[in-house]
Amino acid sequence: MPRPEIKQITFSIDGREVTAPEGVMLVDGAKYGDVEIPVFCYEPKLGQPVGACRMCLVEIEGIPKLQTACSTPVRDGMVVHTQTERVHQAQRAVVEFLLVNHPLDCPVCDKGGECPLQDITYGWGPGTSRFIEPKRHFKKPLELSPLVAIDRERCILCYRCVRFSQEVSEDYQLILLERGASSFVGTFDGHPYVAPFSGNIIELCPVGALTSRAYRFRARPWDIEGAGTVCAGCAAQCNVELTVRDERVMRVLARDHEGVDDGWLCDKGRFSYQAANVDERITQPLVREGSELFPASWDKALAAASGALKKAGDRAAALADGTSTNEEAFLLQELLRGHLGSNHLSSRIYGEQPLDVQRALADPKLQATVPDLEFAHTVLLVDCDPIDDAPVWDLRIRKGIRRHGMKLAVASARPTALDSSASATLRFAPGAGEAFLVALDAALSGDGGNLGGAASAAGTNATAIREFVDALRARGEEIVIVYGERALRGQAGRALLNVASRLNLGGIAGAGLLELPATPNGRGVREAGFAPGHGPGYSTLAAPGLDAQGIAQALADGELHTIWLHNADPLRTHPNRRLWDRALHTAQTVIAVDSVMTDSIREHADVVFPAEAYPEKEGTLVHPDGRVQRLRPATARPRAVASLPGTGVRPLWQVISDISAALGHDEGVHISGAQASVKLFATVPFFEGLTLDEIGGRGVRWPERHDFVSPAWEPAKLEIPPAAPPAQDGALRLGTWRPLWANKDVDVSPILHFARARQIAELSPADAEALGVREGDRVAVRENGSSVEAGVKLRSAIPSGTVFLAEATKDDPVNVLTGALVTIERVAGASWEPSAVPQQLTPAAEGLSEMPPSAPLPIPPRELT
Numbered sequence: 001m002p003r004p005e006i007k008q009i010t011f012s013i014d015g016r017e018v019t020a021p022e023g024v025m026l027v028d029g030a031k032y033g034d035v036e037i038p039v040f041c042y043e044p045k046l047g048q049p050v051g052a053c054r055m056c057l058v059e060i061e062g063i064p065k066l067q068t069a070c071s072t073p074v075r076d077g078m079v080v081h082t083q084t085e086r087v088h089q090a091q092r093a094v095v096e097f098l099l100v101n102h103p104l105d106c107p108v109c110d111k112g113g114e115c116p117l118q119d120i121t122y123g124w125g126p127g128t129s130r131f132i133e134p135k136r137h138f139k140k141p142l143e144l145s146p147l148v149a150i151d152r153e154r155c156i157l158c159y160r161c162v163r164f165s166q167e168v169s170e171d172y173q174l175i176l177l178e179r180g181a182s183s184f185v186g187t188f189d190g191h192p193y194v195a196p197f198s199g200n201i202i203e204l205c206p207v208g209a210l211t212s213r214a215y216r217f218r219a220r221p222w223d224i225e226g227a228g229t230v231c232a233g234c235a236a237q238c239n240v241e242l243t244v245r246d247e248r249v250m251r252v253l254a255r256d257h258e259g260v261d262d263g264w265l266c267d268k269g270r271f272s273y274q275a276a277n278v279d280e281r282i283t284q285p286l287v288r289e290g291s292e293l294f295p296a297s298w299d300k301a302l303a304a305a306s307g308a309l310k311k312a313g314d315r316a317a318a319l320a321d322g323t324s325t326n327e328e329a330f331l332l333q334e335l336l337r338g339h340l341g342s343n344h345l346s347s348r349i350y351g352e353q354p355l356d357v358q359r360a361l362a363d364p365k366l367q368a369t370v371p372d373l374e375f376a377h378t379v380l381l382v383d384c385d386p387i388d389d390a391p392v393w394d395l396r397i398r399k400g401i402r403r404h405g406m407k408l409a410v411a412s413a414r415p416t417a418l419d420s421s422a423s424a425t426l427r428f429a430p431g432a433g434e435a436f437l438v439a440l441d442a443a444l445s446g447d448g449g450n451l452g453g454a455a456s457a458a459g460t461n462a463t464a465i466r467e468f469v470d471a472l473r474a475r476g477e478e479i480v481i482v483y484g485e486r487a488l489r490g491q492a493g494r495a496l497l498n499v500a501s502r503l504n505l506g507g508i509a510g511a512g513l514l515e516l517p518a519t520p521n522g523r524g525v526r527e528a529g530f531a532p533g534h535g536p537g538y539s540t541l542a543a544p545g546l547d548a549q550g551i552a553q554a555l556a557d558g559e560l561h562t563i564w565l566h567n568a569d570p571l572r573t574h575p576n577r578r579l580w581d582r583a584l585h586t587a588q589t590v591i592a593v594d595s596v597m598t599d600s601i602r603e604h605a606d607v608v609f610p611a612e613a614y615p616e617k618e619g620t621l622v623h624p625d626g627r628v629q630r631l632r633p634a635t636a637r638p639r640a641v642a643s644l645p646g647t648g649v650r651p652l653w654q655v656i657s658d659i660s661a662a663l664g665h666d667e668g669v670h671i672s673g674a675q676a677s678v679k680l681f682a683t684v685p686f687f688e689g690l691t692l693d694e695i696g697g698r699g700v701r702w703p704e705r706h707d708f709v710s711p712a713w714e715p716a717k718l719e720i721p722p723a724a725p726p727a728q729d730g731a732l733r734l735g736t737w738r739p740l741w742a743n744k745d746v747d748v749s750p751i752l753h754f755a756r757a758r759q760i761a762e763l764s765p766a767d768a769e770a771l772g773v774r775e776g777d778r779v780a781v782r783e784n785g786s787s788v789e790a791g792v793k794l795r796s797a798i799p800s801g802t803v804f805l806a807e808a809t810k811d812d813p814v815n816v817l818t819g820a821l822v823t824i825e826r827v828a829g830a831s832w833e834p835s836a837v838p839q840q841l842t843p844a845a846e847g848l849s850e851m852p853p854s855a856p857l858p859i860p861p862r863e864l865t
Contacts, residue, residue: 322567343545384484429459430735
């Protein structure tokens with residue numbers, strides 16, 4: 001879809017000629033002339049203005065009444081006055097009206113010192129008040145949600161929070177209750193405002209009415225510093241500003257980047273910063289002696305790790321996950337490949353694709369961008385749900401549908417949060433993403449022979465595939481395909497490239513592919529060479545190594561001796577937990593690098609290196625659209641304590657360099673993180689010429705700078721994959737999904753304890769009735785002698801014959817189940833409460849500390865059918 005053409009017009013404001021884009025609202029157009037017009041309710045990210053607060057009144061020649069600048073678009077030749085007595089009188093009256101009942105508790109308000117109401121009162125207010133009557137009072141503070149507190153008497157009814165809930169996140173939970181002077185913000189049914197994006201209303205609030213429960217009474221503006229960096233919580237890599245006081249992160253704010261996050265954050269990214277300062281934080285090296293891990297000096301831990309790696313040689317392997325930077329991945333692959341001779345490296349959870357496929361998928365001509373999700377004719381989601389994989393993409397897609405008429409098509413095994421907004425949906429069997437893509441390729445190419453067989457293998461039919469293709473093409477040629485990493489199994493990568501070729505996505509501006517990696521920097525670590533099948537920049541290897549599943553099997557069989565887990569926990573995140581458990585038990589040495597103590601480390605690690613939390617990291621990441629972004633340290637790393645010299649947390653690039661030096665490879669030693677970045681940029685061909693200064697705070701998309709040489713893709717007929725096993729004899733097909741909240745940082749962050757992912761069995765009502773279970777029951781999901789307990793959640797959109805369980809939960813891990821079919825039995829006498837959060841908003845008697853604590857609650861993205 002063509003982006004809106006920007007035409008410049010000229011208008012006059014306060015006697016000066018100003019040039020601005022045609023159609024922008026006057027409040028924004030005035031800024032081009034360095035004129036500030038005060039606003040409360042206006043926020044362009046919320047969509048069309050509502051003109052509710054009347055603070056932006058201005059005088060326009062030719063119009064007798066004052067006009068709201070937030071809802072009046074600029075016109076060529078318009079003459080505007082913002083400094084007349086008439087305007088001043090109106091603005092003073094509005095401020096005076098807003099302060100009639102405002103409590104004026106600036107000395108104790110968290111917003112004090114950074115409050116728009118405070119600033120506007122000083123700049124545009126009357127300076128005195130004629131009102132001496134008592135002000136209104138509400139019980140305060142009120143727990144609007146486990147994350148947000150509300151002081152209702154401070155609210156100026158700007159509608160920002162309500163509009164966000166109804167027009168941006170579309171969870172429709174917040175409304176204004178009562179009328180007139182008694183109006184206040186609340187939820188329709190009095191239940192807590194629990195949603196993946198609820199924290200955004202704190203930042204939107206122009207007064208101190210909505211405050212963060214985690215930040216409340218923790219700091220004042222003159223106590224803090226702001227530090228810009230990138231959130232490493234998921235593949236969306238949102239730009240953030242960290243509020244720092246006394247070397248601790250106190251809160252996380254959005255750092256608006258239109259090309260990445262559009263100024264929004266999910267609650268996981270906004271609140272999980274607490275994981276950097278919890279008791280579970282690892283702040284010193286650990287070495288196993290006997291059956292226990294004991295604190296050790298850096299010299300001892302480095303000697304133990306380097307000795308084990310030297311002994312293992314080419315029988316060493318490594319996994320990377322979490323907040324691994326490009327530099328760490330590059331240096332670690334250099335350590336294993338260049339110094340140990342091992343190519344057994346993996347960052348993919350669901351298996352690798354052939355090198356020619358990976359190169360073709362990285363072709364700059366095929367790379368879509370995040371803004372394309374808003375402006376494309378059609379967006380196709382394949383086996384992914386952005387609300388869990390990259391939450392702000394969910395908001396971007398909704399914005400495209402709402403504002404630009406973009407059409408959405410969803411093809412997945414599990415119903416997504418965006419199904420209700422989609423023009424076309426298609427369900428395939430769990431794990432049948434490969435078969436679906438082969439069927440889609442056949443339908444686009446007119447290959448009727450492959451279509452029927454592939455569609456049947458995917459658990460659907462040829463007619464449904466053809467109708468889906470017609471819907472996909474109906475809107476226009478600009479199509480963006482967003483695919484999850486879990487979809488790339490078997491021939492799925494080739495099928496996806498065939499589809500892209502048949503739709504000519506590489507030749508149409510605004511069209512292309514976007515992968516949603518399973519790890520936050522999945523694309524970056526692969527481009528840095530951390531993969532079994534290629535080196536840095538997708539360079540060819542003489543002998544490819546083993547993927548993650550192969551590494552596990554080789555460790556279990558004794559063919560590999562040592563494994564380096566770099567921010568990785570395969571027992572929690574990878575398929576086949578039993579195999580990984582046996583592999584880690586059998587391994588001679590397990591070297592773990594992590595910031596938080598986990599059960600896997602406690603049980604299996606022989607050497608533990610403390611990792612930096614992302615606010616302490618320096619390095620670069622690669623966004624899924626190819627944008628190289630920079631992590632900047634906002635706080636100092638935990639230092640060594642006097643009683644334990646030689647401990648503390650070191651940069652991971654330094655740890656890897658020290659081990660290289662211990663192995664006798666001085667050329668691998670780096671004296672700074674910037675030096676590691678320079679070496680990375682010089683080695684990866686399409687990073688050539690990049691500098692940290694150029695990357696700066698906005699990042700650089702390498703596909704716009706370099707033509708990565710990849711042979712033209714020629715579609716070829718593909719084999720029909722094996723059919724997905726049908727549900728039979730009371731057994732259901734097993735599908736999995738990874739919730740946004742299934743993460744160790746969420747587990748340990750106190751403010752997010754209520755959100756920790758618990759195991760849920762999602763069933764269709766028909767299957768539940770046949771099995772004799774109801775919502776809230778606790779069931780045992782069994783397969784081949786293994787069992788997982790889960791609470792039952794009924795969803796009418798779940799296909800019959802299928803059950804979905806959550807991946808990567810700390811308790812009741814689904815990866816103990818390895819088969820495609822499972823049986824379900826009700827656990828007698830057990831029940832599961834879907835919500836233990838107080839069901840009514842409960843005001844505290846005095847202060848926030850008296851709010852009832854929030855108990856564990858699995859958060860669905862929104863109520864789905």
